[in-house]
Amino acid sequence: MVEGLATRGWVCLDGFLDEAAARSLAEESLHAWEDGDFRRAGVGRGAERVIREDVRRDHVLWLGDETTGPAAKQYLARLEALRQEINRACFLGLFDFEGHFAVYPPGAFYKAHLDRHRGTADRVVTAILYLNDGWQPGDGGRLRIWTEPGRQDGPCEWIEPRLGTLVVFLAGDYWHEVEEARKTRMSVTGWFRTRGL
Ligand code: OGA
Ligand code: MN
DSSP states (O other): OHHHHHHHSEEEETTSSOHHHHHHHHHHHHHHHHTTOOEEOOBSSGGGOBOOTTTBOOEEEEOOTTTOOHHHHHHHHHHHHHHHHHHHHHOOOOOEEEEEEEEEOTTOOEEEEOSSOTTOOOEEEEEEEEOBTTOOTTSBOOEEEEOSTTOSSSOEEEEOOBTTOEEEEETTTOOEEEOOBSSOEEEEEEEEEOSOO
């Protein structure tokens, strides 16, 4: 995985999390969703953050102390190990991770974008883990990633958001979008960050 990131800039790995761990994480997300703990995802950061239904329709719950159950804590520990491996192999100077659960209800999508806020460079590596047991072709909600850095045309890959699959890529380099989901689609999305470049 780390080698793929170092040599190619993006990588997709099925079964990054075993089924039991991924299911526990899915349950934590579902409980929080049913408790109404999520809010609509915005576009932009801080004071510039706005809701743009034409751009994205997912709902998010940031991982923080109160909202983080045991399964999420374990996953964060896995990511911490991954962060150290990436730093050893790629010298990216990643110092932490910020992430959230995401839910795409039926009909939700996220239009093509890069994961870096305008005028910032702190989000260096994106990591997305999917939590959907029994996801079928035809359920929509695939991640589409254009595989040539900086280009929103040319070759692309379609990734099914299946339970335990992890996708990692350089946040500022790879255009990507989420096609409309036909079933409720759950994931944990986050970013390894550097201290402002
Ligand atoms: C994001 C994003 C993709 C996905 O949250 O920035 O691009 O497959 N998510 O959930
Ligand atoms: Mn994104």
